[in-house]
Amino acid sequence: MMTDRKIIANTLDPEEMRVAILEKGRLVDIFVERMWERQKTGEIYKARVDSVLPGIHAAFVNLGDGRNAFLYLNDAKGLDLKPNLEVVVQVVKAARKNKGARVTSRISLPGRYLVLVPDGQETGVSKRISNEDERKRLRSIAKKLREEGEGFGVIIRTAAEGVEEEALFHDLHVLLDLWNEISHEAEVQTAPCLIYRDIGLVGRVLRDELTGDVGEIVIDSEEEFHKVNEYLKRIMNGKEPDVNLYEGNSPIFDFYGIERELETALDRKVWLRSGAYLIIDHTEALTVIDVNTGKYVGDTDLRHTVLDTNLEAADEIARQLRLRAIGGIVVIDFIDMEYEEDRQKLLHRLDEVFQNDRYRARIFGVSQLGLVEITRKRARPDVRSVMTRGCPFCGGYGWVLKEDTVAMHVKRFLRKVALSNKSEAMLLEAHPAIAQYIAETYLPLWEEELQRRIFIVAASEFAWEKFRLDVQGPIDIVERRVEQMEQWEAQIRVYRTTSS
Numbered sequence: 001m002m003t004d005r006k007i008i009a010n011t012l013d014p015e016e017m018r019v020a021i022l023e024k025g026r027l028v029d030i031f032v033e034r035m036w037e038r039q040k041t042g043e044i045y046k047a048r049v050d051s052v053l054p055g056i057h058a059a060f061v062n063l064g065d066g067r068n069a070f071l072y073l074n075d076a077k078g079l080d081l082k083p084n085l086e087v088v089v090q091v092v093k094a095a096r097k098n099k100g101a102r103v104t105s106r107i108s109l110p111g112r113y114l115v116l117v118p119d120g121q122e123t124g125v126s127k128r129i130s131n132e133d134e135r136k137r138l139r140s141i142a143k144k145l146r147e148e149g150e151g152f153g154v155i156i157r158t159a160a161e162g163v164e165e166e167a168l169f170h171d172l173h174v175l176l177d178l179w180n181e182i183s184h185e186a187e188v189q190t191a192p193c194l195i196y197r198d199i200g201l202v203g204r205v206l207r208d209e210l211t212g213d214v215g216e217i218v219i220d221s222e223e224e225f226h227k228v229n230e231y232l233k234r235i236m237n238g239k240e241p242d243v244n245l246y247e248g249n250s251p252i253f254d255f256y257g258i259e260r261e262l263e264t265a266l267d268r269k270v271w272l273r274s275g276a277y278l279i280i281d282h283t284e285a286l287t288v289i290d291v292n293t294g295k296y297v298g299d300t301d302l303r304h305t306v307l308d309t310n311l312e313a314a315d316e317i318a319r320q321l322r323l324r325a326i327g328g329i330v331v332i333d334f335i336d337m338e339y340e341e342d343r344q345k346l347l348h349r350l351d352e353v354f355q356n357d358r359y360r361a362r363i364f365g366v367s368q369l370g371l372v373e374i375t376r377k378r379a380r381p382d383v384r385s386v387m388t389r390g391c392p393f394c395g396g397y398g399w400v401l402k403e404d405t406v407a408m409h410v411k412r413f414l415r416k417v418a419l420s421n422k423s424e425a426m427l428l429e430a431h432p433a434i435a436q437y438i439a440e441t442y443l444p445l446w447e448e449e450l451q452r453r454i455f456i457v458a459a460s461e462f463a464w465e466k467f468r469l470d471v472q473g474p475i476d477i478v479e480r481r482v483e484q485m486e487q488w489e490a491q492i493r494v495y496r497t498t499s500s
Contacts, residue, residue, distance in 0.1 A: 004023055004024050004213060004215070005021065005022065005023050005211070005213050005214045005215065006021070006022045006214070006215065006216045006217070006218065006256075007019065007020070007021055007022075007205065007206070007209065007210070007214060007216075007217045007218070008020045008021075008022060008218050008252060008253070008256055008258060009202050009205075009217070009218065009219040009220065009221075009224060009228075009252075010220055010251070010252050010253050011202060011219060011220060011221040011224040012220050012221050012252075012415075013408065013411060013412075014035055014445075015034065015035045015404075015407075015408065015411070015442060015445075016032065016033070016034050016035065016404070016408045017032070017033050017034075017200075017201045017202070018030065018031065018032050018033075018253070019031045019201055019202055019205045020253065020256070020258045021205075021209060022256065022258075025257075026261070026319075027257075027258055027261040027262070027265075027323060028319055028322055028323055029209070029322055029323060030258075030262065030265070030323065030325075030383060031201060031204075031205050031380075032383075032386050032387070033201040034404055040091045040094040040095065040101060041091050041092065041093065041094050041198075042090065042091060042110075042198040043090070043091045043194060043196065043197050043198060044088065044089070044090045044091075044107060044182055044194075044195050044196035045063045045064070045069075045088070045089055045090075045091075045103070045192065045193065045194055045195060046086060046087075046088055046185075046186050046189050046190075046191040046192065046193050046195050047061040047062055047063050047064075047069065047086070047087055047088070047089050047103070047191060047192050048061065048062045048084060048085070048086055048087075048191040048192045049061050049062075049071075049081050049082060049083055049084060049085040049086075049087060050062045050068050050083065051083060052081050052082065052083065057072060057073045057074070058070060058071060058072050058073060059071045059073065059076070059081045060100075061087065061089060061103065061192075062191075062192045063089075063101070063103075063192050063194070064191075064192030064193050064194065065194075067095060067100045067101075068100050069089070069091070069095075069100045069101040069102065069103045070099070070100055070101070070102045070103070071087075071089060071102075071103050071104070071105070072102075072104075075092075075103070075104035075105060075106060076104075076105050077105045077106055077119070079105060086191040087105055088105065088107065088186050088195070089103035089104060089105050090103060090104055090105075090106075090107050090108070091103050092104050106119075106120070107119075107179075107182075108120075108155075109175050109178060109179060110157070110207065111157075111171040111172075111174060111175045111207070111235070112157075112159060112167075112171050112207055112210070112235055113156065113157055113159055113160035113163055113167060113168050113171045114142075114145070114154055114155060114156050114157055114160060114168060114171055114172065114175070115154070115155040115157060116152055116153075116154065116172065116175040116176065116179060117152060117153035117154070117155065118151070118152050118179050118183075119151055119152065120152060120153025121153050122153030122154060122155055123139065123142045123143055123146060123153065123154060124142070124153075124154070124155040124156065125138045125139050125142065125155070125156045126155070126156060126157055126158040126160075128158040128360060129156075129158060129160075129161050131161075134161055134162070138156045138160060138161075139156075141156070141165050141168055142154045142155075142156055144165075145168065145169065145172050148169070148172060148173075148176075149176065152176075152179075154172070156168075158358070159208075159211065170235075171235070174234055174235055181196075182195060182196045199231065200227075202219070202224060202227070202228060203227075203228075203231055206228065206231065206232070207235070208358070209358075210241070214241050215241060215242065216241060216242045216243075216244060217241055217242070217243045217244070218243075218244050218245075218246050218252065218256075219243070219244070219245060219246065220245075220246040220247075220251075220252040222245060225243065225245045228243055229243055249416075249419050249420070250416070251412050251415070251416060265320075265323055265324055265383055266383070266384060266387065266388065268280060268281065270316065270320060271294070272294075272296075272309075272312050272313065272316055273312070274296040274308070274309065274312055275293075275294050275295030275296040276291070276292060276293050276294045276295070276296040276309045276312065276313065277292050277294045278290065278291060278292075278313060278316060278317065278320070279292065280320065280324075282384065285328075285329065286328060286329035286330065286331055287326050287328065287329070287330045287331070288330075288331050288332075288333070289317055289320075289330065289331070289332045289333070290332075290333045291309065291310060291313040291332065291333060291334045291335055292335075293305065293306070293309050293335060296308075296309055303337075303338070303339065303342070306335045306336070306337055306342075307337065307342045307345065307346070309335055310334045310335055310337065310342075310346050311345070311346065311349050313332075313334065314346060314349045314350050314353055315349070315353055317332060317353075318350075318353035318354055318357065321357075321361075321374075321376055322357060322359075323383070324382055324383045324384065325379075325380055325381065325382045325383055326376065326382050327359065327376050327377055327378025327379065327382070328375065328376065328378050329373070329374075329375055330373070330374040330375070330376060331371050331372070331373055331374075332371065332372045332373075332374065333370070333371055334346065334370070334371075334372060336370050337370075343366050346366075346372075347363060347365060347366070347372075350363050350372070350374075351363060354374075357376070358379075359376055359377040359378075359379050360376070360377045361374055361375065361376040361377075362374065362375045362376075384399070386402075387401060387402060387405045388400060388401055388402055388405070389401075389402045389403075392433075400464050400465070401464070401465055403433065403434060403437040404437075406430075406434050406464070406465050406467075407434065407437060407438050407441070407442060409465075409467075410428065410430065410434070410438060410467050411442070411446060413467070413469075414426060414428070414446065414450060414452075414454070414469075415450060417469060417472065418450045418451070418452055421472070423452065423472040423473050423474070424452065424453060424473070424474050424475040424478075425452060425453035425454070425455065425472065425473065425474070425475045425477075425478035425479070426452055426453070426454050426455070426469060426471075426472040426478065427455045427456075427457065427469070427470040427471045427472070427478050427481055427482060428454065428455070428456050428457065428467060428468070428469055428470065429456075429457045429459040429462060429467060429468045429469075429470050430456060430457070430458070430459060430462060430466070430467040430468075431458075431459065431462045431463065431464050431465075431466065431467075432458035432459070432460055432493065433464070434464070434465075434467070435456045435457065435458040435459075435493070435495055436458065436493075436495070438456055438495070439456055439495030439496075443456070443495065443496075443497055444497050447497060453475055453478070453496075453497075454496075454497075455478060455479075455482050455494055455495070455496050456494070456495040456496075457470065457482075457485060457492065457493070457494050457495075458492070458493040458494075458495070482494050482496075
């Protein structure tokens with residue numbers, strides 16, 4: 001088994017789970033899911049119709065979670081929707097600020113290699129599989145799969161390319177067993193209620209990203225470690241990669257150098273190994289990338305220096321779009337090339353580097369202005385929107401890390417400190433907004449998990465992302481330090497749990 005890919009899961013913190021994919025030791029993909037932003041897409045509910053609105057050809061259905069969901073009549077599989085009717089629906093678009101979730105009664109269950117469509121008639125093959133012979137082979141297998149039972153459709157996923165028939169049948173049986181469990185819950189439960197929740201962040205990443213070249217999966221939580229082993233036994237049919245439990249004192253993302261790489265994933269400037277660099281800017285409509293030679297002066301002549309820089313930039317741009325989860329329109333200003341032969345070499349390299357991208361990218365050639373235009377499927381929020389927010393100090397023209405992001409940096413730091421000694425209490429200083437956010441959102445949870453009393457000082461002189469451990473030790477010493485600080489500065493705010 002090839003071992004140039006690793007999946008590293010940081011699941012110790014219930015507030016934020018992160019899964020990273022490394023290729024040849026470099027970070028190429030990061031998935032983040034926070035406690036307050038659990039992905040609901042894919043969840044299945046036994047819902048109750050609340051109201052039907054013929055004027056917009058839709059209905060509102062009660063999922064039991066406090067906000068009605070939106071069901072288009074076209075997505076209701078011909079059901080005669082009436083108020084109080086019970087219906088099984090699946091979330092296809094999660095709720096947003098002022099909008100409830102969008103649901104459908106056309107259920108689909110994704111597996112590793114195929115999607116099961118209960119009560120469907122589909123026999124499809126992913127459009128991303130372009131080889132006609134392979135498409136015919138897979139379509140033939142899909143027809144055999146449908147003969148395993150009645151009343152379901154099958155769509156073959158891109159990951160099935162080159163996969164043996166036996167593995168596809170195994171995937172089908174796993175999904176049929178799952179659907180039988182869901183159907184049973186739908187019969188015995190009372191609407192409105194949740195009857196199926198997706199397998200969670202780690203499971204989704206494994207389902208979608210686990211290919212034959214993944215040599216190792218490393219997880220830092222014993223509970224998640226056991227879950228992953230059980231999940232792999234069910235889906236892998238005896239061909240599981242190595243799964244290891246990380247038990248080091250240093251945080252798992254620090255140990256693998258991921259935390260350091262994550263910091264650069266937000267940088268506007270990205271240095272290339274040659275000394276050239278990229279500038280990545282985001283606008284409302286598109287992403288713009290500028291390629292510069294920087295410190296790179298080449299070895300031969302200007303033509304080859306420009307071509308080498310552009311080819312290296314193409315490799316890094318493909319990685320950055322994947323790492324930052326950038327979708328939509330991307331315009332790249334490569335360094336101008338005089339020769340058509342060189343432009344074709346660049347386009348060929350771009351075709352190569354995007355070949356294995358799970359999210360389809362289309363390259364539109366070099367425009368009259370020398371720009372290369374790319375569109376990439378937008379499948380999930382980009383890293384910048386997940387980890388940052390508009391700057392509260394400059395009216396939103398810049399950006400800062402989200403409060404949640406800074407809070408998780410603080411927690412990982414506190415855990416590292418807690419593992420290094422047996423102190424009873426810690427006193428932390430942080431920007432007032434961050435201190436208040438941690439105190440109101442996480443403080444009791446952190447104290448219980450880390451088995452420490454935690455005091456947080458709102459330090460007005462601190463920058464947004466800065467924090468500092470002032471003192472740690474026996475509880476009486478830390479409390480004395482808190483009293484001193486309150487005496488010295490009457491307006492100082494110290495956050496603590498009510499048990500202080």
